[in-house]
Amino acid sequence: MTDPLPFYERFTAAARKIMLVANREADQHGHDYVGNLHILFAAIETAPEVLTSASVNIEHLRDATGERLRRTPTAGAKTTIMNALAESQSRGDDVVDVRHVLIGMMTNPDETVAAVFDGVGIHLDDVRQLLIEGLDAD
Numbered sequence: 001m002t003d004p005l006p007f008y009e010r011f012t013a014a015a016r017k018i019m020l021v022a023n024r025e026a027d028q029h030g031h032d033y034v035g036n037l038h039i040l041f042a043a044i045e046t047a048p049e050v051l052t053s054a055s056v057n058i059e060h061l062r063d064a065t066g067e068r069l070r071r072t073p074t075a076g077a078k079t080t081i082m083n084a085l086a087e088s089q090s091r092g093d094d095v096v097d098v099r100h101v102l103i104g105m106m107t108n109p110d111e112t113v114a115a116v117f118d119g120v121g122i123h124l125d126d127v128r129q130l131l132i133e134g135l136d137a138d
Contacts (some may be wrong), residue, residue, distance in 0.1 A: 010088065011096045015103045018101060022077070029069060036076040036105050036113045037069045047098045054130035061121040066115050076113075080105040091135065099131045106131075 008016055019034075021042035026034045044051065044065060048058045084104030088096045105113060106128040117124050
């Protein structure tokens with residue numbers, strides 16, 4: 001299988017899987033784009049341990065994301081991907097991993113993603129910092 005975008009070549013297998021699942025989620029919801037909610041939902045489904053390592057209650061976040069995804073379209077996936085690549089490069093990392101993707105999403109979160117986290121009592125800045133600390137520990 002070839003990647004739909006050439007910059008996925010730097011993505012780890014786990015990060016690629018998130019993007020593939022996000023594409024499937026968009027298709028299943030009849031959306032003609034991949035948005036940040038699709039990416040967040042895919043991360044919850046395929047790499048929940050990354051978010052739980054940042055003290056996120058995955059069940060609450062899954063429910064809130066699924067609810068928003070059914071009723072609120074979002075864009076921003078391209079920005080998230082570009083932010084993830086920039087984060088990886090700024091750290092001197094050779095690849096883009098799940099943490100990079102999530103940090104990329106949280107760098108400039110759209111209103112819907114911010115509302116999902118706020119709705120379950122999670123502060124994006126706190127999670128972003130814990131994800132960065134996770135990268136530092138790797």
